[in-house]
Amino acid sequence: MRIIVDVMGGDNAPGELVKGAVQAAELYSANYILVGDRTAIEAVAAEQGYDLSRFEIVHTESVICMEDDPISVVRAKRDSSMGVGLQMLADDRGDAFVSTGNTGALFTGATLIVRKIKGIQRAAIASVLPFSTPVLLLDSGANLTVTPDQLVQFSMMGSIYMQNLFNLSSPRVGLLNNGIEACKGTALQLGAYEKLLADESVNFVGNIEASRIPHNACDVLVTDGFTGNIVLKYTEGMGKMMIGTLKGMFKANTLTKMSALLVKGQLGEIKHTFDASEYGGAPFLGISRPVIKAHGNSNAKAFRNAIRQAIDYVNTGVTYDIARAIGEIKQAENAEREEKSNG
Amino acid sequence: MRIIVDVMGGDNAPGELVKGAVQAAELYSANYILVGDRTAIEAVAAEQGYDLSRFEIVHTESVICMEDDPISVVRAKRDSSMGVGLQMLADDRGDAFVSTGNTGALFTGATLIVRKIKGIQRAAIASVLPFSTPVLLLDSGANLTVTPDQLVQFSMMGSIYMQNLFNLSSPRVGLLNNGIEACKGTALQLGAYEKLLADESVNFVGNIEASRIPHNACDVLVTDGFTGNIVLKYTEGMGKMMIGTLKGMFKANTLTKMSALLVKGQLGEIKHTFDASEYGGAPFLGISRPVIKAHGNSNAKAFRNAIRQAIDYVNTGVTYDIARAIGEIKQAENAEREEKSNG
Numbered sequence: 001m002r003i004i005v006d007v008m009g010g011d012n013a014p015g016e017l018v019k020g021a022v023q024a025a026e027l028y029s030a031n032y033i034l035v036g037d038r039t040a041i042e043a044v045a046a047e048q049g050y051d052l053s054r055f056e057i058v059h060t061e062s063v064i065c066m067e068d069d070p071i072s073v074v075r076a077k078r079d080s081s082m083g084v085g086l087q088m089l090a091d092d093r094g095d096a097f098v099s100t101g102n103t104g105a106l107f108t109g110a111t112l113i114v115r116k117i118k119g120i121q122r123a124a125i126a127s128v129l130p131f132s133t134p135v136l137l138l139d140s141g142a143n144l145t146v147t148p149d150q151l152v153q154f155s156m157m158g159s160i161y162m163q164n165l166f167n168l169s170s171p172r173v174g175l176l177n178n179g180i181e182a183c184k185g186t187a188l189q190l191g192a193y194e195k196l197l198a199d200e201s202v203n204f205v206g207n208i209e210a211s212r213i214p215h216n217a218c219d220v221l222v223t224d225g226f227t228g229n230i231v232l233k234y235t236e237g238m239g240k241m242m243i244g245t246l247k248g249m250f251k252a253n254t255l256t257k258m259s260a261l262l263v264k265g266q267l268g269e270i271k272h273t274f275d276a277s278e279y280g281g282a283p284f285l286g287i288s289r290p291v292i293k294a295h296g297n298s299n300a301k302a303f304r305n306a307i308r309q310a311i312d313y314v315n316t317g318v319t320y321d322i323a324r325a326i327g328e329i330k331q332a333e334n335a336e337r338e339e340k341s342n343g
Numbered sequence: 344m345r346i347i348v349d350v351m352g353g354d355n356a357p358g359e360l361v362k363g364a365v366q367a368a369e370l371y372s373a374n375y376i377l378v379g380d381r382t383a384i385e386a387v388a389a390e391q392g393y394d395l396s397r398f399e400i401v402h403t404e405s406v407i408c409m410e411d412d413p414i415s416v417v418r419a420k421r422d423s424s425m426g427v428g429l430q431m432l433a434d435d436r437g438d439a440f441v442s443t444g445n446t447g448a449l450f451t452g453a454t455l456i457v458r459k460i461k462g463i464q465r466a467a468i469a470s471v472l473p474f475s476t477p478v479l480l481l482d483s484g485a486n487l488t489v490t491p492d493q494l495v496q497f498s499m500m501g502s503i504y505m506q507n508l509f510n511l512s513s514p515r516v517g518l519l520n521n522g523i524e525a526c527k528g529t530a531l532q533l534g535a536y537e538k539l540l541a542d543e544s545v546n547f548v549g550n551i552e553a554s555r556i557p558h559n560a561c562d563v564l565v566t567d568g569f570t571g572n573i574v575l576k577y578t579e580g581m582g583k584m585m586i587g588t589l590k591g592m593f594k595a596n597t598l599t600k601m602s603a604l605l606v607k608g609q610l611g612e613i614k615h616t617f618d619a620s621e622y623g624g625a626p627f628l629g630i631s632r633p634v635i636k637a638h639g640n641s642n643a644k645a646f647r648n649a650i651r652q653a654i655d656y657v658n659t660g661v662t663y664d665i666a667r668a669i670g671e672i673k674q675a676e677n678a679e680r681e682e683k684s685n686g
Binding site for chain 1: 474484487488519521528554555556557558568569570572573574575576577578579580581583584585588591592593598599602603606608609610612613
């Protein structure tokens, strides 16, 4: 197992990312390849007293910024830590790639350099919403507009991911919609509903209203990337608001401050629920090799979890299962077509 | 001022709705017309010891159910409490109509019976999101797909509503989008961004990411009805989840139960924040006379607040201001067109 780690992206590079990688290496056996500025990486190691001899370091100088055009990863900044890391993954010089960098650039690079699994129309960004029963939301921002067939593929990929990474035998797939009735939604939802109902390979539980998302309604929630991005970011915003409200509540006066001490453990659990770092990063499903986007503000712990997730992603064979499923689906479609033309 | 009140729709009809109307009548001076089953209304009054002599009661037998096709309000169930109430509003036998019934039917009826303000392409359902700085979200479900021009009209209508009902001199209008940059979104957002930027009649503050919705980013948030419905319902679902989590936290053991007593006042405030009943109902902006949709599960207090909102809606002249604004816009457009054809 070889994990390629981009230590240059996001808000806390390279300090927290090098720390996260070193922590991961202590916990999870694998070969770690750090891609980034060698001097900066070694400075972090010197400061923290890390021995980097077990790491391979691939030196790069350029970095993709949040402001960069996504396409720059395959053009002007192909030599960036992200571009080099993705190329290494494509060339089989590693088994997975983890980065906190610019989401758009990472997705563009994954699609153009590493490439999609054959038969997958669109890769998707899948994000785990941090409720007591986690929900895998896809697409959460890569494809602003999609087709019903693409939503069906997202359902299949999301199911395989949840089966493998969350040990669910038959993940419940829901279609995000403005009502539960079959007649709800735009042409996209109407078309997808019909196709999902007919698809025996996924456990489709119907339309899901947004009010039910936090309440154990489904394990995989499919939607277009525009709506998915709204849901993902609103979850984050509401979580922050909730924690802020709680803090305000307990800071009100001496009695409430005492009260905070009594529920300290429970408060920690709530914070944990909304702490994206617990769940690591967002896998790009449909890419031919595992690419994980860690949150841009990842600290060492969040980044370490994203690396663990990449290892699980490789170990459980998600990519293989998706390729097999899409192959089987294509075969079934071809057989059906042949039958029709013969009959 | 004559308020037409549908006491037959929603989950708690007619009991809580009659109670809410009686409470409103005690607080806010107006003529109240109750539309619904006379026997059922009188039974509530007898049980509660209400004197109904100050109310006009218009007897109806049929009721629009949640399962009814929206169009039934103008067809098979035109004689329902909702259909009759809307017709009375259209015939100037009242100044505003409040109902907890089927949203789709109420919107369809408002559009087809009461009709839109001349020049308004699409009426919209506007909902107040209950944050410390309230946000008026529109459209929150009536028009699943819209055009950039319709979003511009929504901005104008939402601004006028917030000016009048929330006393804001220059409401900040935001466009819900998947990023803050001008280049973000689908063709709809790209088109709307450009038009909103050029429109001097609204205080456009740019694209708003969903993470910022609870954090005082804007006063009016415009989006298509599909996305708006997702945001509205997710707010509700997250609020419930949050309150459930807090309850669970305080019920954990004896110490946490003691703690709950210490923060009782603060807990009440949080519940209040997420209590939709505080804000009353959702106005249908763009309809030629005020129609307010109260929440389907309204209790007496929520319904009373929706009635107060209807009174404010009439008193502040929102409908008049919208009609005037759209008239002025049309005039300006005509003048520009004439100038071009002359020049």
